[in-house]
Amino acid sequence: MKKSKTLSIIISVLSYLPAIFIGYLAFHNIAPGMHFLLKLLIADLCATFFIFLASVFFNNSSMYDPYWSVKPMVFAFVYLFELGAENAGIVQWSAFALLQLYGLRLTSNFYRDWPGLKHEDWRYVEFRNRFPRSYWLVSLFGIHLFPTIMVYLACLPLYSIFIFHASLSANSALLLSGIIVLAGSVVLAFVADEQMRNFRKKPENKGKHMISGLWKHSRHPNYLGEVLTWWGLYLLALSLSFEMWYLGAGALAVNLMFIFISSPWLDKRSLKRRENFQAYMDKTRMLLPFPK
Secondary structure (H helix, E strand, C coil): CCCCHHHHHHHHHHHHHHHHHHHHHHHHHCCCCCCHHHHHHHHHHHHHHHHHHHHHHHCCHHHHCCHHHHHHHHHHHHHHHHCCHHHCCHHHHHHHHHHHHHHHHHHHHHHHHCCCCCCCCHHHHHHHHHCCCCHHHHHHHHHHHHHHHHHHHHCCHHHHHHHCCCCCCCCHHHHHHHHHHHHHHHHHHHHHHHHHHHHHHCHHHCCCCCCCHHHHCCCCHHHHHHHHHHHHHHHHHHHHCCCCHHHHHHHHHHHHHHHHHHHHHHHHHHHHHCCCHHHHHHHCCCCCCCCC
């Protein structure tokens, strides 16, 4: 079963359908007086725990990987229909549509490259080797719950976007900026991933690192696209009101995670596997495409 990519994708998709349904049931059966955001968090954690059980059952924590991109799409639906689709205006529909585009792009990118259940992300393999006896505890908190909380926080600007009535006059400059940054981030990540995919297809590039295209100017242009997604969403929220300015803490948290955890971890691995990668690091910034 694990040798079949098609069957693995079917299993993965079929695991997410009941996870979403469990989250739906949790959200609608929690005490009516509970705050919307707390109900959503509990529903999110319930769905995550189901995917964790699927990871344990199939002995592969990569079952969780699509969650990062699937959840924002689901959240966009929840915010839209629970907080009033009838009052949605250009800001609300822009956020909804662009998050669907973001999720579809990133999810399809994962499944295109995923070999199936026979493969587990190299970071998870490192965890297995470092924590053989407590791996599933590490997986629960480090691989499943931690990113769940991060994306939950990053999506918080949606709350501000949907609770402020669509009749409010949006700041046109911030609205346009948010749309450009959010849409541009999806395009940036797509182009970066396609460039890397085409580079890796060529046998002569095995063991080398890419120093052309977007990758000439940034070591992680796809990560930059990911970070900009959440700042773009935050700008859309600010275009309606500055009252909940603190909801940008989620975008900041994701930003810091990629600067201090995700990017350095990948760079450390590349230093061991790619020739002359240190020279590439010395002259190319981690995220921002500016000359050193």
